[in-house]
Amino acid sequence: MYETTYHRPSSIDEAAALFSKGKEAKYLAGGHTLIPVMKQRLASPSDVIDLGKIKELIGVEPSGDGIVVKAATTHYDVATSDTVKKALPALAYLASLIGDPAVRHRGTIGGSLANNDPAADYPAAVLATGATVKTNKRTIAADEFFKGLFSTALEDGEIITAVSFPVQAKAGYAKFPHPASRFALTGVFVAKTPSGDVRVAATGASQNGVMRIPAIEAALKANWSAGALDGVSISADGLLSDIHGSADYRANLIKVMAQRAVTAAG
Amino acid sequence: MGVEGIGASVVRKEDKRFITGKGRYVDDIKLVGCTHAHFIRSPHAHAKVKGIDSTEAMKMPGVIAVLTGQQLVDDKIGNLICGWAITSKDGSPMKMGAWPAMAPETVRFVGQAVAVVIAETKNQAKDAAEAVVVNYEELPAVADVRAAIKSGAPQLHPEAPGNIIYDWHLGDEAAVNAAFSKAANVVSLDLTNNRLAPNAMEPRAAIADYDAAEEHFTLYTTSQNPHVARLVLSAFYNVAPEHKLRVIAPDVGGGFGSKIYIYPEEMVALWASKKVGRPVKWTGDRTEAFLTDAHGRDHVSHAEMAFDKDNKILGLRVKTHANFGAYMSLFSSAVPTYLYATLLSGQYLIPAIYAEVIAVYTNTTPVDAYRGAGRPEASYLLERMMETAARQLKVDPAELRKKNFITSFPYQTPVIMAYDAGDFHASIDAAMKAIDYAGFAARKAKAKSEGKLRGIGVSCYIEACGIAPSKAVGSLGAGVGLWESAEIRVNPVGTIEVLTGTHSHGQSHETTFCQIIAERLGVPISQVSIVHGDTDKVQFGMGTYGSRSIAVGGTAIVKAMEKVEAKAKKIAAHALEASENDIVIENGEFKVTGTDKSIALPMVALAAYTAHNLPDGMEPGLKETAFYDPTNFTFPAGAYICEVEVDAATGKTSFVNFVAADDFGRLINPMVVEGQVHGGLAQGIGQALLEHAVYDGNGQPVTASFMDYTMPRADDLPSFKVSHTTTLCPGNPLGVKGCGEAGAIGASAAVINAITDAIGNNKLEMPATPDRVWHAIHG
The missing domain is CATH 3.90.1170.50 (Aldehyde oxidase/xanthine dehydrogenase, a/b hammerhead)
Incomplete structure (x- = not known):
């Protein structure tokens, strides 16, 4: 690892100020991507600014039409939050599947979303529920937030402060874990709004990161049941292919995981 | 047996420092x-x-x-x-x-x-x-063994034209040809044995x-x-x-060999x-x-087996290409030859065997012995062959094996090895009972009615351990002898140090070797220390691999102990004014049999070192050394049966049950043995389902981190049911055979046989990832 300066600010404003002063600063929000990359000398930030101890970034709150999960809330806290389990149990379940206990006690939702790993779990929930990403500068709709592999709408230095999840009539997540990394080889989040709209997002499958699956959305809107997807065909075009899953296998998993997510959602 | 002697599941002495973080690496x-x-x-x-x-x-x-x-x-x-x-x-x-x-x-x-x-x-x-x-x-680079032997392939070493290191054979080709010419049925199989990264x-x-x-x-x-x-x-x-x-x-x-x-x-x-x-x-x-770190396995093989009309095996023909990587590692050449082809008879009476092995250079990490070393490759090939044959011949796989088992010992195979003892029926019967083999058909039918694919797979392995008789391996090309040494130092206060040329890196020698001493002298293991791993302390030794430590190193300890005891008895007899033939050792005391006269070990030891009153002509001290060269390999064997359920929609394999019935001869510490079996099974199952060191066409490694190389984790593995049947090894005084590699040798075939049974398609290679299994089901 190259030499770096570690900061632990106590407010969002202080963090942003440190970032703008740093020559090549990076935010740390769990570190499960940044720290390994630094250890391999593939990243050399001048300053590492830890967002994990900023009190205003931690916690889960109910809001009028859903819940707000603040950005530095750990996966463990989301998985075990009574508020989340009551309002959006599929999100708590998703968080419980991320990594292992050590990862879940340190990794954060904001860190996961800002990194936008194409196989991360949270992006599927955010995109499928039509959540809103709040930053220290603005709010960004889920459909506008994810911009392909490891790429988001965030500007340089912008800090995610919270994610606002609207309440769903039904929601479910099913994940087929990557055998080695335990990221999602393919994970599918299905959500149905109180007004009957359906959104479905798949992670781990596409060369462009998390994506919505219109064919499954249409089928489920017409008939919210796992069986409704029996006749749906998912194209392998544009899907990832590697030693753990060929593109056609991942296409199959999108459908199968969607069916299981619908079953889980009830 | 004393409470800490042979056969006692004594808690490991070394765990205190390991568990408290006091290990010194x-x-x-x-x-x-x-x-x-x-x-x-x-x-x-x-x-x-x-x-x-x-x-x-x-x-x-x-x-x-x-x-x-x-x-x-x-x-x-x-x-x-x-x-x-x-x-x-x-x-x-x-x-x-x-x-x-x-x-x-x-x-x-x-x-x-x-x-x-x-x-x-x-x-x-x-x-x-x-x-x-x-x-x-x-x-230009080449990573695949088949590509490397094609004309026009990049050439690695001027010394090895065509990238071929050797083209070796074992067995009687003419006898095999004759066997095939009179066969009622011939079963053939192509398979690869996937390359593994050891990852200690x-x-x-x-x-x-x-x-x-x-x-x-x-x-x-x-x-x-x-x-x-x-x-x-x-x-x-x-x-x-x-x-x-x-x-x-x-x-x-x-270490696992690496x-x-x-x-x-x-x-x-x-x-x-x-x-x-x-x-x-x-x-x-x-x-x-x-x-x-030297990788393991990486074979591509074609095999054919001939059967007569009664489903008795007539002959076996095997051709294997072994990927050696870019250089010949220290013992690489022995692995796909004398540790592989010599085990191709398995547990079966096969009158004629012919094996060809072509060793090939590629632009990959060098390959050498890895837990099992050649024997997992032999066992996997043979046990997939037996399962494939049973399906082709439409007979029960367990029955086909039983029909062809070797039942009389000693048995000379056509491929060098002379099996000294075994009872293969006992192992498979124990495993079949443990998994309720008879009830499997009903379980499969029930699973099918619930839309699930259930399968069962058998694997009967044998391995050659106790490596190795020096003269024999010398005649086969080994550059070293593979004996072992021990020195026993009884200190003046009666505590004992055992210096061994083996090395413990997970094998529990600090406990099990002490148990040998405890058994013989009746002293607690706390009075005994094992010294290893330092050339300035230990006389000499060949180290630990090939499940050799107890059979060879343990026997060296016994031999040294016999010398110590003989001298100590003389000292005791002298002190007790008795005949040394009347001295027996019990609970740390030397007793005159039939009397109440005795002298404790510390007093004997002290007498040896004070030398005030020793028998005439006796040298002072109580320290003896033995070098032991085994007369034969030892032959651990057993039967593993695995029952799985495959999710047809995802190709994911789940274990229903995994049973192991091993014959390791006498067990020194059953708890330690069970731990060794668990670890071996984890590696065998890892090879079958998860692990694969992959290179792309340019020789770039694809799996150089745990993000891509799938190490088995606890939740990938079933709760094993381990049991033992016992035939004592006649070749050493302890009757032991070795247990360190068995799991890794026998497990992989059981898993793949179970999956191919479940999905009804035998075209499946290791690792049987969900992706591969799904494709095998759906095309």
């Missing part, structure tokens, strides 16, 4: 004035090294030296060796290319070292390494410390066999003379320590482990 050792080494490694699978410019690096903070392969040549440091000579079928010797510890001219796999930076800190060495400019001229928990490490005043070297290293390391480093590599080199292998965190070999990093550290005049430390990281 190479990287834990801090020497005053130590420098740190970082190797510069090739990013290319095949390239010419056109030049190395370290001018800028030498100006960087803390840098002491940048050393290159050319300097090794200039200092006349030897190339790495392969210690087992194999002769091709045409009578020519194996064709070994030169392997310098750092490449002066050509790199042949990603990760091969070309230079090393020595600096005050590891980080400074890494910083400077980035400033060293290595000019490569890339060459502790990466390799070395500290070399040159003492200029004494012209003496000390090497702390992660070795399974420190004496062999010293021998090779001095006899072949010319880095230090044997009497001026002390090799210490302290606590070592797993720490048998003497690697470039150890020899460079020794050489560099003398050059810079200070200790040099190198600790590998996980990436280096993936790139440079």
Whole structure:
């Protein structure tokens, strides 16, 4: 690892100020991507600014039409939050599947979303529920937030402060874990709004990161049941292919995981 | 049996320090004035090294030296060796290319070292390494064994035309041809045995410390066999003379074979320590482990088996291409020959066997022995063959095996091995009972009615352990003898030190070897210490691998104990004024049989060392040494049966049950044995379902981290049901056979046989990832 300066600010404003002063600063929000990359000398930030101890970034709150999960809330806290389990149990379940206990006690939702790993779990929930990403500068709709592999709408230095999840009539997540990394080889989040709209997002499958699956959305809107997807065909075009899953296998998993997510959602 | 003697599940003595974090590994050792080494490694699978410019690096903070392969040549440091000579079928010797510890001219796999930076800190060495400019001229590369033998393939070594190291054979080809000509049925099978990365928990490490005043070297290293390391480093590599080199292998965190070999990093550290005049430390990281620890397996085979009309086996024909990687590692040549083809008879009476093995260079990490070493490859091939045959012949797989079992011992196979004892029916019967084999059809039908794919798979393995009779292996090309030694020191106060040439890196020797002493003397194991892993302390030894420690090392201990006891009885008889023939040893006391006269061991020991009143002519002291050379291999065998359920929608395999019935001869510590079986099964199942070291077409590793290389984890594995049947090994006084590798040898075939049974398609290779199984189901 190259030499770096570690900061632990106590407010969002202080963090942003440190970032703008740093020559090549990076935010740390769990570190499960940044720290390994630094250890391999593939990243050399001048300053590492830890967002994990900023009190205003931690916690889960109910809001009028859903819940707000603040950005530095750990996966463990989301998985075990009574508020989340009551309002959006599929999100708590998703968080419980991320990594292992050590990862879940340190990794954060904001860190996961800002990194936008194409196989991360949270992006599927955010995109499928039509959540809103709040930053220290603005709010960004889920459909506008994810911009392909490891790429988001965030500007340089912008800090995610919270994610606002609207309440769903039904929601479910099913994940087929990557055998080695335990990221999602393919994970599918299905959500149905109180007004009957359906959104479905798949992670781990596409060369462009998390994506919505219109064919499954249409089928489920017409008939919210796992069986409704029996006749749906998912194209392998544009899907990832590697030693753990060929593109056609991942296409199959999108459908199968969607069916299981619908079953889980009830 | 005493409470701590043979057969007792004594809690491990070594666990106190391991569990409390007090283990002392190479990287834990801090020497005053130590420098740190970082190797510069090739990013290319095949390239010419056109030049190395370290001018800028030498100006960087803390840098002491940048050393290159050319300097090794200039200092006349030897190339790495392969210690087992194999002769091709045409009578020519194996064709070994030169392997310098750092490449002066050509790199042949990603990760091969070309230079090393020595600096005050590891980080400074890494910083400077980035400033060293290595000019490569890339060459075409080949990673796949089949591609490497095609005409026009990139050529690795001028010594080995066509990339072929040897084309070897074993058995009687004419007899096999005759057997096939009269066969009622012939079953054929193509399969690959996937390449594995060993991944011991502790990466390799070395500290070399040159003492200029004494012209003496000390090497702390992660070795399974420190004496062999010293021998090779001095006899072949010319880095230090044997009497001026002390090799210490302290606590070592797993080896699985990968720490048998003497690697470039150890020899460079020794050489560099003398050059810079200070200790040099190198600790590998996980990436280096993936790139440079010798890999395992990587066979491509075609096999055919002939049966008569009664389903008795008539003959077996096998042709295997073994991928050796870019260089011949220390024992690489023996693995796909004398540790593989010699086991192709399995548990079966096969009148004729013929095996051909072609060893091939590729631009990949060198391949050598890995837990099981040749025997897993043989067992996997044979047990998939038996299952395939049963399906083709439409007979029950267990019954086909039973029909062909060897039942009379000793049994001379057509492929060198002479099995001394066994009861294969007992093992398979125990396993079938444990898994309720008879009830499987009903369970499968029930699962099917619920839309699930249920399968069962059998694997009956045999292995050759207790490696090995020196004369026999010498006649087959081995460069070393494979005996073992022990020294027993009874101290004046009656405590006992056992010096063994084996090395424990997870095998529990510090407990089980003490149990042998406790059994014989009736003393608690707390009074006994096991000393190993230091060439200055231990007389000599060949180390630990090939499940040899108890059968060979344990027998050496018994032999030394017999000498100690004989002398102690003389002393006791003298003190008690009795005949030594009347002395018996019980509960730590020497008693005159039939009387109440006795003398405790400490008093005997004290008498030996005070020497005030010893029998006339007796030398003082109570310390004896024995060198034991086994008369035969030992033959652990057993039956594993696995029941799985496959999710047709995802191809995911789940275990319903996994049972093991092993025959290891006498068990010293059943708890330790069970632990060894669990670990072996985990590695066998890992190979079957998860692990695969993959290269792309250009020789770039695809799986050089745990993000891509799937190590088995607890939740990947079932809760094993382990049991034992016992036939004592007639070849050693303990009746032991060895248990360290069995699980890794027998498990993989059971798993694949179960999956192919479940999905009704035999075209499935390891690892049976969900993706592969799904494709096997759906095309």
